[in-house]
Amino acid sequence: MSYHTEHIRNIALAGHAGVGKTTLFEALLHAGGVIQSMGSVERGSTQSDTDPQEKARSHSIDSCIASIDRDTCHINLIDTAGYPDFRGGALAAFAAVETVAVVVNAANGIEHGTRRIMEHARLRGLARLLVVNKIDAEGVNLQALVDALREEFGSECLPVNLPAQHAGTVLDCFFHRDGGTDFSSLAQAHQHILDQVVEINESTMGAYLDAGEDALTPQQLHDAFEQCLREGHLVPICFVSARTGAGVSELLDIFDRLLPNPTEANPPPFRNAHNRQLAVEPDPDAHVIADVFKVVNDPFVGKLSIFRVWQGTVRRDSQLYIDDNRKAFKVGHLFRPNAKSHVEIDQAIPGDIAAVAKVEDIHFDAVLHDSHEEDSIHLEPLHFPQPMFGLALEPRHKGQEQKLSQALSRLAEEDPCFRVEHHKELNETVIRGLSDLHLKIMLERMRDRYGVEVITKPPRIAYRETISNSAEGHHRHKKQTGGAGQFGEVFLRVDPLERGAGFEFVDAVKGGVIPGQFLPAIEKGVRQAMEIGAVAGYPLQDLRVTVYDGKYHPVDSKEVAFVAAGKKAFLDAVAKARPIVLEPIVDVEVAIPEPSVGDVTGGLAGKRARIMGTDAKRDGELVIKAQAPLAELTDYPTELKAMTGGRGRYSLDISHYEPVPPPVQRQLSEAWKPKLDED
Known part of the structure; x- marks a missing residue:
């Protein structure tokens, strides 16, 4: 398909773990004619979960990009990981899209990851779409869920379609107003969203008040709808069952007809060397400006740097510069990432997502451009969570120090939330990540990809x-x-x-x-x-x-x-x-069966935690919200599993730093002095 920037839609599927993003990704690719049949997460046959660790664990670890070509649009779709342990790649995808489709499990409702993703997308100025998945799950109350979404995220959250009474199809309530649904009148839903959309624009509002809905053209409605998305005045809600396919084709139509293209979205937050906002226009004839949002060390094509083109046209065999480096590199091969494969292309226009291979100097968040005279520019950085969990490590076999260093460097290139620290004073290498699971995955990758095994020491907390x-x-x-x-x-x-x-x-x-x-x-x-x-x-x-x-x-x-x-x-x-030691305090959310609440709250209290509140969920589950020192939670996964019979789950987010109690400071100081004396 030959297309222009106006035809492109860039969308990230994001949300809490287990909401069905990867299955929805498969369903959209199938409905769009990209694949002949849907793969299965359980069988490890999906387009996006190709890594052996993803297949073994039946959940996404990295983001995956695929494109769908329709008659009227080209959709770049990014499936992101839902587990908070791997959110670095998910948030990195926000630098490449205009819209974040936040997937919600209809059975579980609003979860911690839902809130976090909605807030990240809002702060980035991206259009947001709430996709309610698993609408055919037993015992689901969709009306109650819509009410909860509106209470949590604002009255601007409104359905743009509704499940039909037999739940096998979904009915549009933006352009149409007739039909029956399970929980709400289509006409009423149509009126609510129409009122929300027309009030954003004075001319549209005037025409609507003067002559009614029939006076508005589809283009006027689209323009007003797009403005609402851009300004956060509307967060559409739509309904699907990725497993059965209900609502999936309708969701593709929403992507096509209603979501902003690169010319309609909020301007990208580029800044110059003086940290001033830089105007970047999606003009295919202007100087090239592109941002690298993902790096993959592919065993077949080498280092693959995936970028979003914001301005100009990247052509095969053209010359590009990296950041303010005056040494150019040649675009020998230009690829379009497409799930399991990389398709070679001749050019990438504004709005496109493309990749170049085997350019070692490119790094995550690098700006690529084609002007030798271009001032230093950068995309406003995303706010990534701080990696708080640490492991000190050394190679298991002597003589592998250099190999270890190279492997860690490669892994750090790929994940913005994985850090490598070299402590010269203590002659120690420390890796940091978002959780013990995050670090475990990285060590497994180092072993499987690069053949490096390590000996690890107890986790180091990021005290300050x-x-x-x-x-x-x-x-x-x-x-x-x-x-x-x-x-x-x-x-x-x-x-x-x-x-x-x-x-x-x-x-x-x-x-x-x-x-x-x-x-x-x-x-x-x-x-x-x-x-x-x-x-x-x-x-x-x-x-x-x-x-x-x-x-x-x-x-x-x-x-x-x-x-x-x-x-x-x-x-x-x-x-x-009066120097003091500060310790990281984290926000903890623990989801547990109700009979375990006494054991879990007592266990948290013994870890110097402050209980902030408790929320009841469906099926007798409770969510305990607390703040606790990270140092007290190093063995928490094992403890929680024992207290809840394996049914408990938790998530952490860094909150702030506080002074440690005096006994802890004395203990840390006494442990450091012998190491300092040896050094």
Whole structure:
């Protein structure tokens, strides 16, 4: 199919784990004529779950991209993982789409992942669509679910179609108003959504009030509908059963007729080197601007960098630059990712999703462009959750250190929520992820893909350090070695900042007592000390360092001298400023059978948790909401399984940092001192 940007729809399927996103992905591909028959998650035969670990666990780990060509549109569809352990790839897909279709399990209703995804999409300025799946499940009350969705996410959530009375088909209630449904009059639903849509635009509202609905053309309705989506004035609700196919063809029609194309959506949040909003237009003749939102190390084609084209046309054999690197690379082969295969194409226009292979310098979130004179530009970064779980590791077999480093680097390229830290002071490599399961999957991939096995040490929690008072520090670095010596003297002050403020470095030196060229060296020394820590070996944060006095020598003063002086002066000040250790506090949601509530709440209380509330769900299930120190939850999966007979499940989200209790700080400090002495 030959198409233009106006024909493209970019849509991510997202939502809580177990809502049926992958089955819906299969059903849409089948209804769109892409595949002859639907695969099964249970049999491991779906288009999207191709990784051996996905097949073994019967759930998605990575996002998968496929396209559907219809007579009037080209749909790029991204299936994303629902488990919070793998949300990095799911959120990364938001940088490539105009619409997020949030899938809801009709039997389970609103779950933690539903809220999280809706909020991420809203903050990104994306159109949102609620897709209620499993409408034929036993005991489902769709009217109650719609009421709950409207109460949770606002009155702008309105059905655009409704299940027919026999639940085998779905009836459109936006363009049509006649027909029977199980739980609501089609005419009433039609009127509700029509009233919501027309009020967004004065001219449409005026025509509607003057002459009624018949005065509005389909194009006027579409334009008003699209504006409502763009401005968050409408969140359509539609109904499907991915398993039986009910409502799937109708959902494709909604994608085609009602969702925004790349020319209609909110402008992408690109910024220039000065962090100012940069106008990027979906013009195929303009300079190329594309953003890399997914990196895959494919065993057959090598490193595959998947990008969304925002401006210009990427052609095979053209030259592109990466970020502000002035060295170009040639687009030798251009691919369209299509589930299990990659289709070679000649060009990619604005709105397209495409990929290039074997370009090692490309990284996640890189901006590709074709202008040597282009200023440094970047897409406003997505807000990814912080990886809080850590494991220290070393290769099981000697001589594999280099192989381990390369494997970790490859894995980190693919997952924005997987981090690798090298602690020189402790001669230690630490990996961080969103959960113990996340890290387990990454270690299995390292073993299976790269043949590297490791020995792991107990999980390291991402503690931080800060100060609770202001204090001053001083150090004179003086070293004489026969020839020219080293000299630098620094006076500085440290002040605490509010939680999450980070770090500030202030130059308050007057009279040239420290020449300006040595201030970066002092800051470098301070940052080195911040990385090492002052209490228990964890990075310092949330403080301001003000350098206000010092001395230099016209011959002996060098950068290295002021690095050392700045480092020691900073540590001197921190020691006087009542340093404290901070621990990550997480929001916990635990879904359990009602008989287990006493054991679970008691167990959480023993972990220094604060119970925030309890919600009742269907089938006698309760959801306990709490806040707890992450350090207390390292063995929680095993404990929860024992307390609930395997029926409990939980999710974590980082909330904030709090000071640890004094006994914990003493314990952490005492454990660090021997390691520091050895170093």
